Amino acid sequence: MNTILNCLVQQHDWRILPFALLVSVFSLLIALCLFDRARNVARRSRRVYLIAVPLVAGLGVWSTHFIAMKAYDIGVPARYDVSETAASLAVVIVAFYVAMHLALADVGRMGRLVAALTCGLGVAAMHFLGMSGLRLSGAILSWNAPLVVVAVIGGMLLVSGVALLPWRVGAKRVIVATILAALGVCWLHFVAMSAVVITPTPGVILPVAAAAETTLTLWIGASVGLLAIIAAFLTGMVWWSRHSALGQLREAIEAMPDGLGFYDADDRLAIWNRRYTEINPEVTAALKVGVTFREVLMAGINAGLYPAALGRESAWIAERMANRRRPSGAMEQQIGGRWLRVQDRKTAEGGTVTVCSDISDMKRDAQALAEARDAADAANRAKSQFLANMSHEIRTPLNGVIGVAQALARTDLNEQQHEMLELIHSSSRTLQTLLSDILDLARVESGRLELGDEPFDLTRAVEEAGQLYAAAARDKGLQFFVEVAPEARIWMHGDAVRLKQILTNLVSNAVKFTASGFVSLTVDAGPQGLRFVVQDTGIGFDAETRDRLFSRFEQADGDITRRFGGSGLGLAISRELAAMMGGGLGCESEPGGGAAFILTLPLRPAEAPAPTPTLVASEDSVFVETTRRLRILVADDHPTNRRVVELILDQAAVDLVSVEDGAEAVEACRAAPFDLVLMDMQMPVMDGLTATREIRLHEIAMGMPRTPVVMLTANALPEHIAAGTEAGADRHLAKPFSVEALLAMVQELTTDAPQAAERAA
Template sequence: MSKGFKQRLSYRLTRDTVLVAMALGLVLNVIQITLDYFSAKESMEKEIHALIDISNSPASQIAYNIDVRLAEELLDGLLRHPATIDARITDNDNETMAAASKSSPVSSYRWVSDLLFGPDRVFRQELQVPQLEDLPLGNLIVTIDTYHYGAQFLQRAGYTLISGLLKSLILSAALLAIFYFVLTRPMLNVISALSQVQASTPEKVRLPIPANHREDEIGTMVGIINQHLETIDSSLAQLRHAESAMKNYSTQLEQEVADRTREISEKNEALQRGNRALVKAKEDAVRRARARANFLASMSHEIRTPLNGVLGMLGLALEGELDPAQRNRMEIALNAGESLLGLLNDILDISKVEAGKLSLENIPFSVRHLIEECATLHAQQARRKQILLVTEVDPDLPENFLGDPTRVRQVLNNLLSNAIKFTDEGSVRIRAAYSGGSLRIDVVDTGIGMSKEGLHRIFSPFSQADVDTTRLYGGTGLGLTLCRQLVERMHGQILVDSREGSGTHFTVTLPLPIHETYGAQDLPRVDPRLKDIGIAMAIPADNPYRSAIEAQLRKWGIPIRGASRDPDGILLALASAEDKETLEFANDWQGPGVILADATGTLPPGKANHQLLSLPLRRDELLRCLGLAAGLVHSDDQHAHRAETIDQNAAEPSLSILLVEDNQVNQLVATSLLKKLGHRAEPAENGLKALQALENNHYDLVLMDCQMPVMDGYEATQRIRQNPEWQQLPIIAVTANVMQGDREDCLASGMNDYITKPYKREELRAVIERWRPSDSAEVSGR
């Protein structure tokens, strides 16, 4: 196997080596020529100055004696120097006494010399004699042609370059021969020997080691190749032995394969039967899941429909005139109905979470207001059990977060309900703070606590700490299960710590981002005059409410002093109807005003400058009481503002509303609520009746049930939207369907909004006001 000349290793090594040597030689030659150039210039300068210095003394005597003949002889002598082309002696008036010159030599390389040394040089020497040192006699002027020196320099430079090139060529030939005999030829011999190795019998060949290469890399390479050939020889022997063994096993394997094939066929038939059974089981499971979903949807609708009527009627009854016993029974019935509704919602939410169909909102909301609203909602339950319900919200808590307020409220309400249920004395505290990008809410109670075994099953569905707890306190055990599932859906974490008899501590951590538009405009404005007035605190230091109130007052920069040391401040005292001593102290207070913190809900209205602060604490309510007690805000202004708001609401024209509802009880509830809201309602039993009513009358808004006989709400809405005159008519779904996708189905059919049964008056008012036609006043007048 021969290689071309340029592919040989010796050529490539020679080429690379010579190129490096030539480059290095060229650099060194350039350096040498450069040094020679500067040396030539220096030598030229010295030689010309020496020539002029030698001629200076005779020229001075000639100028002194004014001897023209001697001057010409001197100048002719100067012209004999090959570089001198002109020489002359002048007097003090620059008049030429004598001169001599010759032409410059002609050469094709003269331009190079002129470029390096210049075309010519003029040297001037002043002439003087020793006896008249202060009197100049004239000048000796010599013109030098630099080509004499330039030609010598170019000759030397050419010799240097040519000799360097010749050296490189000689080196190339020598290296090429050396590399060929030392490296290339032995390698070619090895390659030739390797090419003779047959692929079928590589073990029969051994490569000869080239002469004089046993100890170098070529000998080492050939030795390694021979070792590999020996290894191949050994491996082939083993393979032949293995091949012989394989032939022996082949017959046995064929028999085993036949046996295994028969077994696999039998197992495959069994597997197919199993797969058919699994497919059938899966189809049955899917049918059961759909049946369960349909059952939940149907049961939810069927339970919510009468429950809406029950809660609506109870709510309407409580707005009438009742004696205390009747009102108490009605409130009990209403609370029982709301508990049933809560249980139904918990079951539906758990089924949504387990099915992965629970959707979360991501809207701005105030965690502080949410906590205060939840605490206010549970305050009456805590008062009935005579336990303290305390909110301790960090004053530095950001005002707005992005998240799902409904689900956060649901978690907090469940935790509060549990804490109050299992606490018979002491307190329930709600703490909230924001740190490290996460909102932390703690609910701490001093109730019965839980054992270690109870902690392990507390989040399991339909489980409580133990059987005795279930018998004593009741409940389904769904609340905490739902709490954990909701918190995990919000990418948070819920932890519990408890000891039996020492209370329980729930911690909820939620990674909620701060709302971007949060700013100083969202914070309540504190009148700076309150900082001058100060607070006279008359709440015991160990009372749980005091720390929460003090933290908020300090955040506002309002000074706090004891009541006995600050008779000129606003008195802030904790009192109840039975606490006569505190009430008398408040009545005798001479300061600007009094705030009575009421944790029992039993305090009657006091003097004009007495303000009642309902507990648990609400920040905005505390600020309102401070302004009123200090006289910075007048109650008449607030009453006027409320009256103005009521007048504005009353000034809104009533609407003509078509109520499409098949249940007569719900018709009665909705009609009564709409009447109390100041609207006119006309019922229709189904979608077909609704279409007929719309043909005969004009309505500002339609409340549409979804499931009705004859024609349901979806079809009725679609037919309404087909009429161009009713394209802008607001249609609001009022339905007991609350499963995943029900809202989307309503909106897809053409409805504008969606509320679920049972609903409250404020929810109904809000959705009607949201969709009130802008020209309702004109419409109502037609």
């Protein structure tokens, strides 16, 4: 340690050393600042920094070394070899260049440590290579090896400390890194200089070379000058870059579609754009640098901008300031006739960025959309109500046509009369099918169509669907067959009624459009599910019309409606039903080559229920086998419907009582007991649902047994069935109904019921 202190105090001119230290600190500070900036720019913008940082650092350290050498008193004449001196400068610049690349590679702390050690080794190499270029007159230079080791290791440790600093941009880090790097350079230089051993050698005499000394001085001066020029240039470039960036940022802020105001940590306005004043024109006069946010709010209150603050100004300001201190997303604020969305965001230094967006148009659009939605909902409800009413109004006369025709069929008719009656039946079935299709389509569109989910026998459902049109196929001379593969003869979960609706639709079309050949319905099951194929040898269609078949009110050819009839709704509804069941419906065909419609459904097996005895009876068996007469009440406001029921039941052992509204039905049930009540749902004075509730209340109050009530109504939608059940009805039979369905329901509900007369007793 004494050797080092003696070297510093006795062998160095302290008038020159401060300048060397200043050059070292200045160059390293500039280099580290530029390096931090290089870390924060895009890779393509780093090229100028990759050149400037090694050049500034290298020139600074090299100049520090030789300025310090100028302050060193060797005691003998000396000069420097130009080539080795220049090589020392190149070595340190290359070392800093390599180290910078390593540091910017973002390889972690170990990579930064390697970069720091590279800098230290470069400085050491520069020092010893520069010293090797030193030529002494009358002496030779040698080294104290232990001190050399101490110099190198100490310098490396100090420089390595730079890599251990937190890897973040900041003035404190740059200052600490500069101090550590400068200490490392100074330690390496001055400890290494204390390791120099000068041995007099009279025989080694150098020629006088004053020019060499002057050259070195010029080199040092040029280096320091170049260093100053580079530093000034880079400082100017940084200032210009920042100034340009601030200008661009200012332009960007001005171009924002939203109003922006920046308030400092004391909540005083510092920056705002033009849009901020346009959104708040009433407080424009109050907007100036240094005004507080509270003062801006007060200006708005004085201008009457905030309807929510009327009468509670202080409380409103307190709430707004509290929200500002704890920003939790955007808030909407009404200002006059406008709506603003205001967002407050805190900065790292405690400031607040307030962004205001005019959402008046959005609010108006939202209100218009809500009104349109409400109008659409109202229209949808009106449409549903219209369809329900039309269903009721159409089903009522249709029930009269079908009921009277069925009653007429049970009388003695000649052949011509039978033919005319069959035409009535055919036309009625067509009207009923069309009505059902329209209602189904409306329910699918409104999302109100619900599928059942009950176990059913798949084989039976398929065979029933196919056999409905077996007779029509035979009448046309067609071969008709239904085949269910053994693996498909199962019970499954689903809606058997809707499945049969799809299959009967497909089979009906196949029979309708086939003049000769065959129609087949086949079913098989596999890992992918169930596959139903309805194939025919009919007229077929081309690829262009395939998609149109599944569109509503579309058929393959406009002439088909005139030739074969139909509304074009069946296939559209079938595809919708298939999709609701989780499957799909497609087809394959060619003109004149028939068609194949393929329905695929997921396989959902179910356990077959235990067998139960089935009662098979003829239409009139319920009335033939009983010796007593049944009392049945018919409540319907339409005389045709009452007459249809009378015609169907007039040959049976039934005493019918007919009333025109629900109130009369309730009075009749209070006056005398009945075995069965057939109740319409829509009637004047009192509707069927209310009448049913009144009948149930009367039975409970009087302790009477429950009288079966059937909703015999044209209201056939699921919600109508649910409403009837909730009111207390036992069954629901939709108009138009068949003779068989009415007689079967009467049999079912009166077989085990005690006679009305017995209940009255």
